Amino acid sequence: xxxxxxxxxxxxxxxxxxxxxxxxxxxKSMWRRSASFILDRSSNSPPMADTTQTPFQNPDAxxxxxxxxxxxxxxxxxxxxxxxxxxxxxxxxxxxxLGAERSFNVxxxxxxxxxxxxxxxxxAAIRAMAxxxxxxxxxxxxxxxxxxxxxxxxxKSWDKTSISLTAGCDLFIRYVTRTSALEYEDFNxxxxxxxERAEKxxxxxxxxxxxxxMLSQDFIFDGCTVLVHGLSRVVLEVLKTAAQNNKxxxxxxxxxxxxxxxxxxxxxxxxxxxxxxxxxxxxxxYSMDEVxxxxxxxxxxxxSGGIINMMGxxxxxxxxxxxxKPVYVAAESYKFARLYPLDQKDMAPALRPIEFGVKxxxxxxxxRSARDYTPPQYLTLLFTDLGVLSxxxxxxxxxxxxx
Amino acid sequence: xxxxxxxxxxxxxxxxxxxxxxxxxxxKCTVELLRSVISQQRVPHSNQASALIDAVKAVGEQLVAAxxxxxxxxxxxxxxxxxxxxxxxxxxxAAMAGLDLLDAxxxxxxxxxxxxxxxxxxxxxxxxxxxxxxLRPPSxxxxxxxxxxxxxxxxxxxxxxxxxxxxxxxxxxxxxxxxDVIEGVNHLILEISGCHEQIAEQAIEHIHQxxxxxxxxxxxxxxxxxxxxxxxKRAFRVFVAEGAPRYQGHLLxxxxxxxxxxxxxxxxxxxxxxxxxxxxxxxxxxxxxxxGGVIGPVGVNMAALAxxxxxxxxxxxxxxxxxxxxxxxxPEVLLNELRSPSELLDFGExxxxxxxxxxxxxxxxQVVNPTFDYxxxxxxxxxxxxxxxxxxxxxxxLIADYYSADDLVM
Numbered sequence: 050x051x052x053x054x055x056x057x058x059x060x061x062x063x064x065x066x067x068x069x070x071x072x073x074x075x076x077k078s079m080w081r082r083s084a085s086f087i088l089d090r091s092s093n094s095p096p097m098a099d100t101t102q103t104p105f106q107n108p109d110a111x112x113x114x115x116x117x118x119x120x121x122x123x124x125x126x127x128x129x130x131x132x133x134x135x136x137x138x139x140x141x142x143x144x145x146x147l148g149a150e151r152s153f154n155v156x157x158x159x160x161x162x163x164x165x166x167x168x169x170x171x172x173a174a175i176r177a178m179a180x181x182x183x184x185x186x187x188x189x190x191x192x193x194x195x196x197x198x199x200x201x202x203x204x205k206s207w208d209k210t211s212i213s214l215t216a217g218c219d220l221f222i223r224y225v226t227r228t229s230a231l232e233y234e235d236f237n238x239x240x241x242x243x244x245e246r247a248e249k250x251x252x253x254x255x256x257x258x259x260x261x262x263m264l265s266q267d268f269i270f271d272g273c274t275v276l277v278h279g280l281s282r283v284v285l286e287v288l289k290t291a292a293q294n295n296k297x298x299x300x301x302x303x304x305x306x307x308x309x310x311x312x313x314x315x316x317x318x319x320x321x322x323x324x325x326x327x328x329x330x331x332x333x334x335y336s337m338d339e340v341x342x343x344x345x346x347x348x349x350x351x352x353s354g355g356i357i358n359m360m361g362x363x364x365x366x367x368x369x370x371x372x373x374k375p376v377y378v379a380a381e382s383y384k385f386a387r388l389y390p391l392d393q394k395d396m397a398p399a400l401r402p403i404e405f406g407v408k409x410x411x412x413x414x415x416x417r418s419a420r421d422y423t424p425p426q427y428l429t430l431l432f433t434d435l436g437v438l439s440x441x442x443x444x445x446x447x448x449x450x451x452x
Numbered sequence: 453x454x455x456x457x458x459x460x461x462x463x464x465x466x467x468x469x470x471x472x473x474x475x476x477x478x479x480k481c482t483v484e485l486l487r488s489v490i491s492q493q494r495v496p497h498s499n500q501a502s503a504l505i506d507a508v509k510a511v512g513e514q515l516v517a518a519x520x521x522x523x524x525x526x527x528x529x530x531x532x533x534x535x536x537x538x539x540x541x542x543x544x545x546a547a548m549a550g551l552d553l554l555d556a557x558x559x560x561x562x563x564x565x566x567x568x569x570x571x572x573x574x575x576x577x578x579x580x581x582x583x584x585x586x587l588r589p590p591s592x593x594x595x596x597x598x599x600x601x602x603x604x605x606x607x608x609x610x611x612x613x614x615x616x617x618x619x620x621x622x623x624x625x626x627x628x629x630x631x632d633v634i635e636g637v638n639h640l641i642l643e644i645s646g647c648h649e650q651i652a653e654q655a656i657e658h659i660h661q662x663x664x665x666x667x668x669x670x671x672x673x674x675x676x677x678x679x680x681x682x683x684x685k686r687a688f689r690v691f692v693a694e695g696a697p698r699y700q701g702h703l704l705x706x707x708x709x710x711x712x713x714x715x716x717x718x719x720x721x722x723x724x725x726x727x728x729x730x731x732x733x734x735x736x737x738x739x740x741x742x743x744g745g746v747i748g749p750v751g752v753n754m755a756a757l758a759x760x761x762x763x764x765x766x767x768x769x770x771x772x773x774x775x776x777x778x779x780x781x782x783p784e785v786l787l788n789e790l791r792s793p794s795e796l797l798d799f800g801e802x803x804x805x806x807x808x809x810x811x812x813x814x815x816x817x818q819v820v821n822p823t824f825d826y827x828x829x830x831x832x833x834x835x836x837x838x839x840x841x842x843x844x845x846x847x848x849x850l851i852a853d854y855y856s857a858d859d860l861v862m
Binding site (some may be wrong): 262267268270430436438439440441442445 | 733742743744779781782845846848849857
């Protein structure tokens, strides 16, 4: 690390203790203006010879998915978003240069897409797969499918904890295997059609958020109080649309340690002139009687109809259920995953570092899991781009897709 | 056309003045009205399904606006729209199969023809798959497929057949669609009329010897259900909660006694006291929502809560015309109707309390007389419809079968 990087790291360490920092050179000036920092492990890792080598494994099993989300949530202001957008355009070109020398690295591509803060994980995965198709030299459909399968397995094994990544990959592979045999005799037209569909998928993601926002409008009535946990872009869209439709409502949002999602959400909501109240995570039961409904997003929707979401969602759902408050989940349909957790520990562990501000004795363990599983009986309805669903409909949808 | 319009207006008036009682009667009248609208609708040669759909939708919107609380009206309008779409789709696939056969029949062995056959077969398959997915609600499968082409595409797909046979085909298709739709609508009317018998057939599986059944208010479905069990020589007793303020429970009790069943009449407030001696609660629904929630006569929510507390099965009987594809977001207010306070209080005695002229202009005594009650799906054990017994979490499946996603918003 050069002198400037060391100096800034010391500076940061004084303010934010115990956070691993790696910075990109081209974001230096941007970083100075705002108090945000981008975590990017893989850009500093040595370039891989080809995709079949064992991908870089995090020794600490810290979930890359949650780190990226933390990075997105550094300080999200709308002008920061614009700057980040501009900044991530540049690394793309460097990736494609490297691609000329060595064989295509799908993980770099994926990370390139993933850094865009407004893009969902599954969309980034599918865009990465589209890049694989573009760079592929296959001449038959079978060959292309095999390459895609390999790329999908690489992506999935690189980050085992991200559910939307797995779901997005599976969805795309499923689509490819299903449509390839049907329609086209000409390989090149099939390939171009797959490419076109994959690139259109990003639009589907944005459209999905708008559809979900539209569907949930009826459920937010004038004078209601909504409890929100975690910073979901879909839920933000829902609340934004409700505010635009001149609905009068107020939002209670939990602090959301350790990500600090509460402060971020309250920033965004106060810009929309929605009355916001911040709660400690432990104050949820205390305030639950003045709440009319709970709105959460989801990292993944599992086969049973339950959801996997930021740590604390299960707790809130339990409290809401015991007090007869409806719990609504806003999730796009590509987050449906073929998982069936039987209890909280039944998923791949996703750990994240938690600072307590003071030094913890070495013998004390810390529960570092970043997410929990909420069983379907505590959820009232799911708003998806496929329509309003009750939790039991999810398994039906999954069966239709995978059978 | 003008006389159809006048019948529509007449029916709208009847609905607005609440002259038609009961969801079955309303549903039947609505379907018959729509049938006459369809038969009198003049359809163009191409794309006739959308002409029919637009006509039915226009009439349907008027009907739903006249009585938004009577959900059966909206339900049957959507059923008819679904029938139109289905018939159109089956005709389209039949037409394509017909075109293929036509190609194959004039086999000259030429290369062009063979290629033409192969190409049209494939494009037919594509168009059929696309058209099928328009009928189904959006799903994960179709997520990546993008917007499918409309069902009008098959008519324009070119093939090697001569134009004469094609137009002959088309005109027969023209007449067929209306005919098929009217047939489907007739079938729907039969279904609505026969729902009581279908449900009553299942009574014997649910009511056992020496059981005590509780019911609330009066429902013809429940009456038929109980009598069917009685006919099969099951001996059981019925508690009837009177269902204030209309006291329709009294009428039901009279009917049951006339058919030879041992009946006990109780007040609504005694339901919780008696629930521990009851084996099963059976009620008739006014409407069933997509999440499995039930709109029933006022008082059923109380009975459902009491039943849940004492682990008594709560069974709801509903004909298929009562299944509504909407999700209730505020059912107690939006799907309820407030009736006249005179059913509760006698104007003569209370005229001074209910005086609007005195003081501030609004009387101190308010009377609320709601017609319906909403029971959340967690309190219902079983739904018995004319297709059989189902879990509340399964209702979305039936709704997906009966309705198309495009018709949900009218």
